[in-house]
Amino acid sequence: MRETSRERSEEEVLARIVRAFAGTRLRAQSVGLRSATGSRFLSLGMGDDAALISGAHGYEIVLTCDWFLEGTHFWRYKHPADAIGWKCLARAVSDIAAIGAAPRCFLLSLALPRELAGSWLDDFLGGLKRAAKRFDCLLAGGDTTERWEVLVNVTVVGEVRRGREVRRSGARPGDLIYVSGRLGEAELGLRLLRGRKRGLDMREPRLRKHLYPEPRLELGRWLSEKRVASAMMDLSDGLSSDLRRLCEASRVGAVIKSENLPSVRVTKLERKNGVDPLQLALHGGDDYELLFTVSKSKATRLPRSVGGVAITRIGEITRARDVLVVDDDGHSRVLKPRGWDPFRG
Amino acid sequence: MRETSRERSEEEVLARIVRAFAGTRLRAQSVGLRSATGSRFLSLGMGDDAALISGAHGYEIVLTCDWFLEGTHFWRYKHPADAIGWKCLARAVSDIAAIGAAPRCFLLSLALPRELAGSWLDDFLGGLKRAAKRFDCLLAGGDTTERWEVLVNVTVVGEVRRGREVRRSGARPGDLIYVSGRLGEAELGLRLLRGRKRGLDMREPRLRKHLYPEPRLELGRWLSEKRVASAMMDLSDGLSSDLRRLCEASRVGAVIKSENLPSVRVTKLERKNGVDPLQLALHGGDDYELLFTVSKSKATRLPRSVGGVAITRIGEITRARDVLVVDDDGHSRVLKPRGWDPFRG
Numbered sequence: 233m234r235e236t237s238r239e240r241s242e243e244e245v246l247a248r249i250v251r252a253f254a255g256t257r258l259r260a261q262s263v264g265l266r267s268a269t270g271s272r273f274l275s276l277g278m279g280d281d282a283a284l285i286s287g288a289h290g291y292e293i294v295l296t297c298d299w300f301l302e303g304t305h306f307w308r309y310k311h312p313a314d315a316i317g318w319k320c321l322a323r324a325v326s327d328i329a330a331i332g333a334a335p336r337c338f339l340l341s342l343a344l345p346r347e348l349a350g351s352w353l354d355d356f357l358g359g360l361k362r363a364a365k366r367f368d369c370l371l372a373g374g375d376t377t378e379r380w381e382v383l384v385n386v387t388v389v390g391e392v393r394r395g396r397e398v399r400r401s402g403a404r405p406g407d408l409i410y411v412s413g414r415l416g417e418a419e420l421g422l423r424l425l426r427g428r429k430r431g432l433d434m435r436e437p438r439l440r441k442h443l444y445p446e447p448r449l450e451l452g453r454w455l456s457e458k459r460v461a462s463a464m465m466d467l468s469d470g471l472s473s474d475l476r477r478l479c480e481a482s483r484v485g486a487v488i489k490s491e492n493l494p495s496v497r498v499t500k501l502e503r504k505n506g507v508d509p510l511q512l513a514l515h516g517g518d519d520y521e522l523l524f525t526v527s528k529s530k531a532t533r534l535p536r537s538v539g540g541v542a543i544t545r546i547g548e549i550t551r552a553r554d555v556l557v558v559d560d561d562g563h564s565r566v567l568k569p570r571g572w573d574p575f576r577g
Numbered sequence: 578m579r580e581t582s583r584e585r586s587e588e589e590v591l592a593r594i595v596r597a598f599a600g601t602r603l604r605a606q607s608v609g610l611r612s613a614t615g616s617r618f619l620s621l622g623m624g625d626d627a628a629l630i631s632g633a634h635g636y637e638i639v640l641t642c643d644w645f646l647e648g649t650h651f652w653r654y655k656h657p658a659d660a661i662g663w664k665c666l667a668r669a670v671s672d673i674a675a676i677g678a679a680p681r682c683f684l685l686s687l688a689l690p691r692e693l694a695g696s697w698l699d700d701f702l703g704g705l706k707r708a709a710k711r712f713d714c715l716l717a718g719g720d721t722t723e724r725w726e727v728l729v730n731v732t733v734v735g736e737v738r739r740g741r742e743v744r745r746s747g748a749r750p751g752d753l754i755y756v757s758g759r760l761g762e763a764e765l766g767l768r769l770l771r772g773r774k775r776g777l778d779m780r781e782p783r784l785r786k787h788l789y790p791e792p793r794l795e796l797g798r799w800l801s802e803k804r805v806a807s808a809m810m811d812l813s814d815g816l817s818s819d820l821r822r823l824c825e826a827s828r829v830g831a832v833i834k835s836e837n838l839p840s841v842r843v844t845k846l847e848r849k850n851g852v853d854p855l856q857l858a859l860h861g862g863d864d865y866e867l868l869f870t871v872s873k874s875k876a877t878r879l880p881r882s883v884g885g886v887a888i889t890r891i892g893e894i895t896r897a898r899d900v901l902v903v904d905d906d907g908h909s910r911v912l913k914p915r916g917w918d919p920f921r922g
Contacts, residue, residue, distance in 0.1 A: 242918050275637065279826065280745050281675040281810055282641035282735070287632040292620060296627035297642075297684045297732055299720050304688070330626040339642045341730050343649070375730075377644050378919035385686050385720075385730040387642055390627070400625050465626055481624060573587050574723035 245349050245376050249340070250278060252357035253364070253371045273336045273391070274372050283339070283372040285389060292397065294390040296327040302382040304574065310425055312434075313352050315443035316382070317359030323468070324388040325367045326447035326520040330466035331399070332456025333392035334449070337372040338364070340386060343379035367449065396456045398524070403463035403482035407525040407549040410534070412448050412541050415471055416496040416512025417441040418519045423507075438496065445520040450539035452522060460533055464524035470515045470571025474523055476555050482525075487556045487564065488547030490514075514557070517572035525549055590694050590721050594685070595623060597702035598709070598716045618681040618736070619717050628684070628717040630734060637742065639735040641672040647727040649919065655770055657779075658697050660788035661727070662704030668813070669733040670712045671792035671865040675811035676744070677801025678737035679794070682717040683709070685731060688724035712794065741801045743869070748808035748827035750896040752870040755879070757793050757886050760816055761841040761857025762786040763864045768852075783841065790865040795884035797867060805878055809869035815860045815916020819868055821900050827870075832901045832909065833892030835859075859902070862917035870894055 271277075276284035287293050300320040302308050321338060328335045340360070344353065364371060369388065421442030424432065432439060447466070455461040463482055467474050471493075479486050495509035496516075503509075526534060537543060550556075557567040616622075621629035632638050645665040647653050666683060673680045685705070689698065709716060714733065766787030769777065777784060792811070800806040808827055812819050816838075824831050840854035841861075871879060882888060895901075902912040 276742070276744065281672040282639045282678070284676075284737075284742060285632075285638040285640060286739075287630075287638060289634075293630040293632060293638060294627045295630060295684060295717065295732070295734065297686050297718070297720055297730070299686055299688060299722050299728075299730075301688065301722070301724065301728070304722060304724060327626040331629075333627070339640060339732065341642050341644055343644060343646065372640065373642070375642055375644050376919075377646070377649060379646065379649060383644075383646070383728060385642070385644075387640070387684060387732040389640065392629070394631075397621070397629060399621065574721075 242376060245353070248349070248353060249357060249371070249376070252354070252361055271337070271370055274370055278371065278373050283337070285337070288391065290394055291391045292394050294328055294331055294333040294392055294397070295387065296324055297385060297387040298324040298327065300384040300386065308382055311443065313355035314359030316384070317356040318363040318444050320384040320386050321360055321363040321367065321369065321388070322445045322447055322520065324386040325369060325449070326445070326466045326468065328388050328390040329447040329449045329452035330464055330522060331392065331397045332452050332461070332464065333390035333397065334453060335367050335369040335388050335390045337370040338386055338388045339372055340374035341384065342374065343377045343381070343383040345380055345382070346378055348382065367447065392456065396459070398456050398461045398464040400463055400465050400478050400481035403478060403484050403525040403549045404527065405484055405549055405551040407462050407527050408531050408545055409475075409486060409488060409523070409525050409547040409549060410543050410545050411467065411471070411494065411521050411523050412451055412543055413519065413521040414494045414496055415467065415519055415521060416509060416516035418445065419512050419516025420496050420498070420507065422518065442518060445518065447520055448522045448541055451541055451543070454538045455524060458533065460526055460530050461524040462527055464522060467519045467521045467523050468517060469573065470517045471523070472514045472567050473569040473571030473573065475567070476569050478523060478525075479553070479555055482549070483553070485550040485553045485555055486547055487550055487558060488567070489558045491560050492544065492546045494542065494544040514567065515570040587721060590698070593694070593698060594702060594716070594721070597699070597706055616682070616715050619715055623716065623718050628682070630682070633736065635739055636736045637739050639673055639676055639678040639737055639742070640732065641669055642730060642732040643669040643672070645729040645731065653727055656788065658700035659704030661729070662701040663708040663789050665729040665731050666705055666708040666712065666714065666733070667790045667792055667865065669731040670714060670794070671790070671811045671813065673733050673735040674792045674794045674797035675809055675867060676737065676742045677797050677806070677809065678735035678742065679798060680712050680714040680733055680735045682715040683731055683733045684717055685719035686729065687719065688722045688726070688728040690725055690727070691723055693727065712792065737801065741804070743801050743806045743809040745808055745810050745823050745826035748823060748829050748870040748894045749872065750829055750894055752807050752872050752894040753876050753890055754820075754831060754833060754868070754870050754892040754894060755888050755890050756812065756816070756839065756866055756868050757796055757888055758864065758866040759839045759841055760812065760864055760866060761854060761861035763790065764857050764861025765841050765843070765852065767863065787863060790863065792865055793867045793886055796886055796888070799883045800869060803878065805871055805875050806869040807872055809867060812864045812866045812868050813862060814918065815862045816868070817859045817912050818914040818916030818918065820912070821914050823868060823870075824898070824900055827894070828898070830895040830898045830900055831892055832895055832903060833912070834903045836905050837889065837891045839887065839889040859912065860915040
């Protein structure tokens with residue numbers, strides 16, 4: 233119940249979002265898909281009270297949502313707007329990869345200050361659209377509001393063949409434990425970003441891993457479709473926290489070897505400045521690599537990499553419910569969860 | 578990558594949410610539904626990377642999401658925590674009602690200060706659980722994080738028989754326009770809450786409509802299943818803004834009569850203090866009533882009320898694209914959108 237004005241209205245913000253994603257709809261139509269939205273899956277997209285989805289026979293629908301908040305997950309004056317757009321979707325899509333599903337569409341909830349509803353919003357939408365194309369995930373709807381800070385929440389909808397989803401709870405004693413990619417890169421990238429005085433080289437690989445993470449969709453689907461993985465999740469908070477969650481869900485324990493961890497490569501100068509690759513690999517967050525377990529009988533079927541992403545064996549599931557790490561000198565100790573936890577100070 | 582402490586962890590907050598909703602799962606199981614979640618629809622609920630849903634044959638899945646933010650949509654020190662819990666779900670479920678669907682499950686994204694993660698959270702979850710039971714909508718997952726303010730985003734998933742959804746875009750010239758319930762009650766309730774010095778009587782009906790809105794699920798489904806409504810949406814921002822949206826989606830105009838509006842009843846004292854029922858009915862937000870159109874040939878099938886909720890004819894759809902209101906004295910004027918718009922000052 234406000235006075236009208238010449239300021240931007242919610243309709244104008246929505247129109248800007250619709251315009252930014254117009255190309256994505258056309259691309260989907262050009263590959264021969266049906267319905268006004270250009271998708272077999274999505275039969276009613278933006279502009280109504282809700283979106284409509286038609287699941288395929290023999291498939292289940294997968295749903296996940298993720299916060300991405302200024303001051304908690306990113307800084308408006310440190311992170312480029314297009315990286316914020318890319319990453320808010322990539323984080324949520326990573327949960328879809330982690331269950332072995334394929335993303336289909338997403339809802340965008342966006343709150344932002346009025347003064348960011350122009351070129352900042354366009355840059356944000358540019359990054360979001362690039363991510364949406366890369367992950368083959370259509371914008372289906374959402375909610376926008378004005379706010380003194382930037383708040384994002386993304387809900388992603390995916391599909392998985394019935395019975396093929398890979399849950400956290402399927403790990404059994406004796407199963408081997410694997411991770412994709414390198415661990416700790418994104419945490420080191422965050423430190424580079426935090427410490428920057430002047431312009432940073434955005435092509436720096438560790439910085440890119442922090443700003444533009446790539447969910448491991450191809451690997452996740454390979455493991456699900458070949459029925460190779462017994463349990464899986466993505467590494468968002470750090471190995472020490474996430475491996476414990478997988479073990480708790482499966483009612484098992486684990487032993488990992490620190491020498492086997494695919495840790496980040498650091499320069500001599502960085503090492504001198506206190507950068508410890510092992511600590512980064514154990515506790516660093518935001519890598520969005522996959523953590524999964526495979527029974528010994530199926531382990532021979534695992535290639536060294538899928539879609540260019542390396543796979544590394546890091547340990548074994550145990551009956552005892554502890555999570556242990558064996559150090560280089562052969563001593564084992566309990567691995568305490570020291571990854572990202574927003575409720576710890 | 579934080580130090581561990583004895584503070585509340587994210588796991589503890591999640592455990593509190595799971596505990597609060599344990600009863601809901603049991604209730605669903607007790608009525609003979611399958612799967613670990615107790616639901617035919619929801620085959621994997623909280624605790625994994627994502628939730629799994631099985632749509633029924635011949636039905637489509639409906640998706641919507643809604644912000645509910647401290648300082649924008651509610652005030653932590655004015656609104657009871659259990660009303661915040663109720664309303665965050667009710668608002669999103671209202672979008673499901675507005676398309677003629679039935680809610681099935683929801684994802685809760687919650688950010689809150691550590692000091693609210695105790696009894697405030699329990700009260701919030703109490704209200705949310707009452708709403709979830711009332712709307713028959715299971716908690717399927719979500720995301721929690723620590724924050725200096727309370728932020729809520731709710732995604733609701735519903736089902737509608739294929740082809741029976743009622744969109745905003747179906748209104749045709751000559752169709753009659755209807756609303757459910759009374760308009761402006763919630764806005765008046767908000768004013769009562771804002772102006773309170775001491776304790777308010779929470780049973781006051783207009784205050785209850787602001788704090789504990791009831792989405793018009795029964796009416797929405799009746800209109801969809803009987804194929805009576807040609808277009809429908811819910812009134813969240815106010816009639817003057819929302820009717821214009823329906824007309825734009827349908828490429829039509831409308832004429833409504835102010836004397837026909839089911840406006841809020843006010844006391845003589847309130848009227849003396851400047852409370853204007855017509856202005857409240859035209860521009861007041863948050864009512865979550867349904868606005869819908871019906872062709873003249875089907876209008877005879879409309880009862881006076883559905884499920885105890887009155888239905889009132891307020892005007893007619895026109896070919897001319899303006900939205901007009903005819904005042905008591907017979908003069909017509911363009912109805913400007915003056916409902917809630919977060920991007921206007």
